[in-house]
Amino acid sequence: MLDPVALAQSLIRCPSVTPAEAGALDLLQRELEGLGFTCHRLPFDGDGTERVDNLYARIGSTAPHFCFAGHTDVVPVGDAAHWTVDPFAGTIENGTLYGRGANDMKGAIAAFVAAAADYLKDRELQGSISLLITGDEEGVAINGTRKMLDWLKARGEVLDACVVGEPTNPRLFGEMIKIGRRGSLNAEITVIGAQGHVAYPHLSDNPIPRMLKILTALNERKLDDGTDHFDPSNLEVVSIDVGNTAANIIPAAVTARLNIRFNDRHTGASLIDWLREVCEMSGGAYELRPHISGESFLTAPGHLSDLVIHAVHDVTGVMPELSTTGGTSDARFIKDACPVLDFGLVGATMHKVDERASVADIQALTKVYRLVLERFFVK
The missing domain is CATH 3.40.630.10 (Zn peptidases)
Structure with a gap:
């Protein structure tokens, strides 16, 4: 043998x-x-x-x-x-x-x-x-x-x-x-604002509050309770990046990355639609870059x-x-x-x-x- x-x-x-x-x-x-x-x-x-x-x-x-x-x-x-x-x-x-x-x-x-x-x-x-x-x-x-x-x-x-x-x-x-x-969906969300001096916020557009609004909405939603064969679906925010090294500048953009491990109550496409809907509700410009690793x-x-x-x-x-x-x-x-x-x-x-x-x-x-x-x- x-x-x-x-x-x-x-x-x-x-x-x-x-x-x-x-x-x-x-x-x-x-x-x-x-x-x-x-x-x-x-x-x-x-x-x-x-x-x-x-x-x-x-x-x-x-x-x-x-x-x-x-x-x-x-x-x-x-x-x-x-x-x-x-x-x-x-x-x-x-x-x-x-x-x-x-x-x-x-x-x-x-x-x-x-x-x-x-x-x-x-x-x-x-x-x-x-x-x-x-x-x-x-x-x-x-x-x-x-x-x-x-x-x-x-x-x-x-x-x-x-x-x-x-x-x-x-x-x-x-x-x-x-x-x-479980399926796996990675997504990168960039909220776009306008850079400016912190002393003159009316002349700029701080994207961070809108990003916080988006992430709060995503985090607070319970996706499901699981199924007979699957645990509940789970969303994790893995990174929030501004790249701002100065204390007196409002940044032009902020980017967050997240992963969703999802069961058969969802598809990658349905979750992308949900992410886009939440981003739209925040108001202002954004970019959503999703990638489905597997259903x-x-x-x-x-x-x-x-x-x-x-x-x-x-x-x-x-x-x-x-x-x-x-x-x-x-x-x-x-x-x-x-x-x-x-x-x-x-x-x-x-x-x-x-x-x-x-x-x-x-x-x-x-x-x-x-x-x-x-x-x-x-x-």
């Missing part, structure tokens, strides 16, 4: 900080082609963004088609001097694998490749297995999964189910499966979630919770192609110094993925 821990170590040793490929996809391609997968490298660029390399690998040509999605890109390590190990060495100490990407999400990719290898070794596949691996999940997410899905659609390839290997467990392996995600979505509990729930329980004895908490993942794009959920390792140290994953958890995740494949293809 292919060793998932050794493969995870090799992937960690590729310093694939977004958008660098750094050999991670080359390594995966060699492993997958050795298992009989047909691999396609899919570099995309444009839209004013950096070029990103991606990998699509498939074995089989018929339905049903099970896809595993993930990303080899990782976030920067920060100050490497704060790490207790080399962040790209793949060090194992006391049963724990250390390194950037250990749980987010090179450990899960390695687990799935090992699970697929074990599943395929003694059988003729009745269907198709694929891996959709991007190098753009931790970046702007423009030249990765979204464009890969467009490429698949143009080829007439249909996915029947997908598991994304994001780290979904807060503390204990097996405790949580993500069956949906909320839910894969209703059913066949796919049942497969993963029972596989997790059989391997760990834990009955996982179905959740929609946390940030976004590339499942927000895949949900338009097929039922999708996220399940991976414990994410307590993702993006942190000394990111790490339990060796036992990587091995358990391999067993979970192996059971999911076995049961998915049962007629």
